[in-house]
Amino acid sequence: MSQDVIARAYMTEERRAIQEQAREFTLREVLPIANKLDPDKGEIPMSLREKMAEMGYFGILIDEDYGGLGLGVFEYCLVAEELARGWMSVASLIARANNVPGMEMLTPEQKKEILPRVARGEWLGAFAMSESNAGSDIGNISCRAKRDGDSWIIHGNKYWCTFADGADYLVVIARTSPAPEGKKHKGLSAFMIPKERGKLPLGINGAPIPKIGYHGWKTWELSFDEFRVPADALLGEEGKGFYLATHGLEKARAHTAARAIGLARGALEDAIAYADEREQFGSPISCFQAIRFKIAQMATEIEAARQLNHFVCTQIDTGGRCDLEASMVKLFATEMAERVTSEGIQILGGAGYTTLHAMERYWRDARLTKIFEGTSEIQLRIISDRLLGK
Structure with missing residues (x-):
């Protein structure tokens, strides 16, 4: 899907380069492995983890002084969206270095010893x-x-x-x-x-x-x-473990939203490709208004979630408060992902209900995003408490 509609205020040339690099990496390295291993419940191979380490994905949020890329949550979520388009588990794996609770509690000596290993993918x-x-x-x-x-x-x-x-x-x-x-x-x-x-x-x-x-x-x-x-x-x-466990929830919820957006985008792109190829009654089904409107709705919801997440990431990176908006984007993006991936299955019909296509994987994984990092119901409570008082 073209990204030309993304707000220019958010997407710098450097960010576009990071996004494109992650997209190419996902299509080349992640998606083929996911299509092969997920149906058999296989595990992410070490060879892929090593390639991710070479790309710097385990050190996106780690300071350059410790061997990381020294980037922000915005870039972290850009990469996560692309990886989730291939396999959500791979997009989740980078959080095992970039956002494990407690790393901010390390002493200066521990940081010097541990963080370079984290950035290299050696300490997850x-x-x-x-x-x-x-x-x-x-x-x-x-x-x-x-x-x-x-x-x-x-x-x-x-x-x-x-x-x-x-x-x-x-x-x-x-x-x-x-x-x-x-x-x-x-x-x-x-x-x-x-x-x-x-x-x-x-x-x-x-x-x-x-x-x-x-x-x-x-x-x-x-x-x-x-x-x-x-x-x-x-x-x-x-x-003080409660505060450690809840520290950085905005970052975690933005990451979950990015994963949900990536899943939904995978469903959209696969649905468009299938609709152009699948013929019924003498025409590709992409010619039928029912299919065209589904795709238009899917694309609109994905872009709305992405733009809200870009705002949340920017707020986090600039030190602005966004606990309310982080809950909103986690709620909206994950609910959206289940709808969009379900519509993707509908467009593929019976083919979408087989493990021969990635669509059912996107659907299964999208369902989980509504549960972890705080259920949709928890997000609704947070949002309503902020708006109406507890």
């Missing part, structure tokens, strides 16, 4: 916060960590920890002290746990959660059985 993280009874309700976390001399002992369960096996470290949120009455968010702490890539540490057991989509990597249920970590595994201040 997984976030263990959610539990079976604590999704958006972070204050309901029951996993515990208690101090024992020079160590902490973690006990409890975590759910929805994507990439727990492939990551080089885990960031775990656990309760270290009872919550005061009416302040459930207090008393939570964060821990950084280094681990061997491809394995879970001894003392942490886990099982992959069966999913209908978001293939390319595994999502885990984890069990911590009196798991001991050194005192310096604590990230930031004790009892």
Whole structure:
């Protein structure tokens, strides 16, 4: 789809070059692998991760002093949209370097040692916060960590920890002290746990959660059985884990919106190509008004989501407040993505309901974007609370 309609105020020549480079990379490297591996629930190959590292995608938000690209959230989301057009899991993988909670809590010495490795794709993280009874309700976390001399002992369960096996470290949120009455968010702490890539540490057991989509990597249920970590595994201040977990939510929601837009764009582009080729009653179906209007509506909704996300990214990069708009774009883009990908399946007809086309992958993955990083219902609550008061 042509990007000429993008507002000139947002798209500089440098950004257009980054976008075009990411688009070419996705069509050349990501999409063929996704089409091959996703139907069999295969995992993102290390060879692709190495190519992404060469492109600098793991260091987009990392300062140049540490070997990163030193760019902003705008560029981060430009790249994420393009990668998601090929495979959303790959667009999500770059967040395991650019936006893992807790990295801002590293000491200057730790940053010098760790961040160059992150930028090279050698130190990727997984976030263990959610539990079976604590999704958006972070204050309901029951996993515990208690101090024992020079160590902490973690006990409890975590759910929805994507990439727990492939990551080089885990960031775990656990309760270290009872919550005061009416302040459930207090008393939570964060821990950084280094681990061997491809394995879970001894003392942490886990099982992959069966999913209908978001293939390319595994999502885990984890069990911590009196798991001991050194005192310096604590990230930031004790009892301030809630603030660490919620820091940068605007960035995460903009990234999710970008992924949703990429999925929707993949559906649109594939639908246009199919409509031009598929003939019925002696004409390509792209000649029929019903199909043409579907495509016009799809394209309009995608562009509306993209423009709102460009505004949110610009606000983040310039230090402006945008928690309201970040929730709006997360809500709008993800709801849009499910509608657009569903319409894409309708345009392809029976072919769209097969794994022979990427359309069903876009649809399955778009459905998830309405759930993670705060459900649509949570976004509606945030928006309404800001507009109407709590």
